[in-house]
Amino acid sequence: MKSLAITAALILFFTISACTTTTVDEYRENSTSLVLASGERVVVLGRRHYADYETEPDFIDCIGDKLNADKEISVLPEREFVDLLYPWFEPRTAPLGLKRLAKMLDEPIIAQRFKEQGLHYMIWIDGSTETTDRGGSVSCAIGPGGGGCFGFTTWEKTSTYEAIIWDLQKLSESGRVKVEARGSSYMIAVILPIPIVAQVQNQACDGIGLQLRTFFIGHRSSEES
Amino acid sequence: MNLCHLMRLNFVRASLVLTGLALSACATHVDVKGNFPPALTHQLPLNTVVVFNPDFASHRFESTEGPEVSISVGQIQVELFTGLAASLFEQSSSTRTMPSDTEADLILIPSVEDVQISMPNESQLKVFEVWIKYNLQVFNSHSEPIADWIMTAYGKTPTRFLKSDTEALHQASMVALRDAGAHFITGFARVPEIQQWLRNHRPIVTASKGSADL
Numbered sequence: 313m314k315s316l317a318i319t320a321a322l323i324l325f326f327t328i329s330a331c332t333t334t335t336v337d338e339y340r341e342n343s344t345s346l347v348l349a350s351g352e353r354v355v356v357l358g359r360r361h362y363a364d365y366e367t368e369p370d371f372i373d374c375i376g377d378k379l380n381a382d383k384e385i386s387v388l389p390e391r392e393f394v395d396l397l398y399p400w401f402e403p404r405t406a407p408l409g410l411k412r413l414a415k416m417l418d419e420p421i422i423a424q425r426f427k428e429q430g431l432h433y434m435i436w437i438d439g440s441t442e443t444t445d446r447g448g449s450v451s452c453a454i455g456p457g458g459g460g461c462f463g464f465t466t467w468e469k470t471s472t473y474e475a476i477i478w479d480l481q482k483l484s485e486s487g488r489v490k491v492e493a494r495g496s497s498y499m500i501a502v503i504l505p506i507p508i509v510a511q512v513q514n515q516a517c518d519g520i521g522l523q524l525r526t527f528f529i530g531h532r533s534s535e536e537s
Numbered sequence: 538m539n540l541c542h543l544m545r546l547n548f549v550r551a552s553l554v555l556t557g558l559a560l561s562a563c564a565t566h567v568d569v570k571g572n573f574p575p576a577l578t579h580q581l582p583l584n585t586v587v588v589f590n591p592d593f594a595s596h597r598f599e600s601t602e603g604p605e606v607s608i609s610v611g612q613i614q615v616e617l618f619t620g621l622a623a624s625l626f627e628q629s630s631s632t633r634t635m636p637s638d639t640e641a642d643l644i645l646i647p648s649v650e651d652v653q654i655s656m657p658n659e660s661q662l663k664v665f666e667v668w669i670k671y672n673l674q675v676f677n678s679h680s681e682p683i684a685d686w687i688m689t690a691y692g693k694t695p696t697r698f699l700k701s702d703t704e705a706l707h708q709a710s711m712v713a714l715r716d717a718g719a720h721f722i723t724g725f726a727r728v729p730e731i732q733q734w735l736r737n738h739r740p741i742v743t744a745s746k747g748s749a750d751l
C-alpha cells in the first residue's frame with residue numbers, strides 16, 4: 313500500500329513537472345481583423361528549403377486544424393495545394409518573399425489556379441522542434457527469471473516557429489506570430505519504464521494556431537477555446 | 538548416410554538460413570513507387586519523343602559501402618519524365634530506342650549520371666538525403682545533338698518524421714524526383730543551347746516565355 317502511494321506521488325510529481333512554457337509574440341499591420349469572404353480560403357505552408365531542418369508536415373496539419381476548428385476559416389490542405397501548384401511550391405521554387413510571389417502571380421495560369429481555389433491568405437510557417445538537452449540513463453536487462461529497467465533520464469525539447477501571413481490580393485504582409493515552447497520530459501524506470509512526456513510541439517501548435525485565429529475572427533475565438 | 542552426417546547437414550543449412558536472414562536484416566532495399574501531379578505550365582508548341590533506354594528504365598542504385606543499400610528508381614523515372622513531357626510539350630510520345638526517322642521536333646534522352654545517398658550514421662546530420670544527377674540529351678529531328686543538360690535533383694527527409702530507413706529513403710527519393718520535375722519544367726527553356734534552338738525554330742512562340750521566365 314505504502315509503495316503504491318509512493319509510486320502515485322512520484323507519477324503526480326513528474327506529471328506536474330513535465331509542463332511546457334510557451335511564449336507567443338505577435339505583430340499586426342493594423343488592428344482590424346482579416347476578412348475572408350464566402351468561398352475564400354487560407355493555405356498554411358511549411359518552409360522546407362533549409363539544409364538542416366524542415367518544418368514538420370504534421371505541425372502544419374495541426375495549425376490547419378486549429379484554424380478550421382469551428383469551420384469559420386476554410387483551410388486548403390498543404391499537400392493538396394502543393395500538388396495543384398506543382399512545380400511552383402517545391403523547396404527549389406517556392407517564393408521566399410512577396411516580390412517573388414507577385415512575379416509568380418503575374419503568370420496567368422498560376423493566378424488562375426489561386427483564383428479557382430479561392431485563396432485569399434497564405435500563411436508560411438518556419439521552424440522546428442528540436443531536442444536541446446538530454447541527461448541521465450536507463451538500462452534494461454532480461455534473463456531467464458524475467459527482466460526490467462532501472463534508471464532515470466530527462467530531455468528538453470524546444471519548439472520555435474514563426475508564422476507570416478501574406479494577403480494574396482493586396483500582395484502584402486498582414487502579420488506575424490512567433491512562438492517558443494520549452495518543456496522537459498522524464499522517464500523513470502523501476503522495473504517498468506514510466507515516461508512523462510511534455511507535449512512541446514502540441515503546445516506550440518496551440519499557441520500559434522489560436523493566435524492566428526485571432527487575426528481572422530478577433531479575440532472571441534481564443535477566449536471561447 | 539548416417540545420423541551424424543544428417544545432423545551436420547541440417548546444422549549447415551540452418552546456419553546458412555540464419556546468416557542470410559541476418560544479412561538481409563542489415564540491408565535496405567527501396568523500390569520507389571508513387572505518383573506525380575501534372576505540372577502547371579504553359580505547353581511549348583513542340584512535338585517530342587522521349588527515349589527511355591533500358592538502363593534508364595530499370596535503373597537501380599546500389600551501395601555496398603557500409604550497410605547495403607539499393608534504390609530502384611527506373612520505373613518511377615519513366616513515369617515522371619512521361620508526365621513531365623506531356624505537361625511541357627503539346628505532343629509527346631516515348632520509345633525504348635533512338636528513332637531513326639521521326640516527325641518530332643525534338644528527341645530527349647534522359648540518363649542517370651550518378652546517384653548519391655547520405656544516411657544519418659554517415660553524415661551525423663539528422664536527415665536522409667538523396668541526390669540524382671541526370672544528363673538530358675536533346676537532339677533535333679535529324680538526330681543532331683542540341684544540348685547535354687546536366688540536371689541535378691535533391692531530396693531529404695528528417696529522421697524523426699519516419700519509422701524506418703526504407704521509408705525515409707523512399708520519401709527522400711520521392712522528394713528528389715519531384716525536385717527533378719521542378720528543375721525540368723522551370724529550367725528547360727533556360728538552357729542556353731535549347732533557348733537558342735527555340736529562338737531559331739519557326740513555330741516557337743512567346744507562349745513558352747511565361748513559365749520559363751519565372
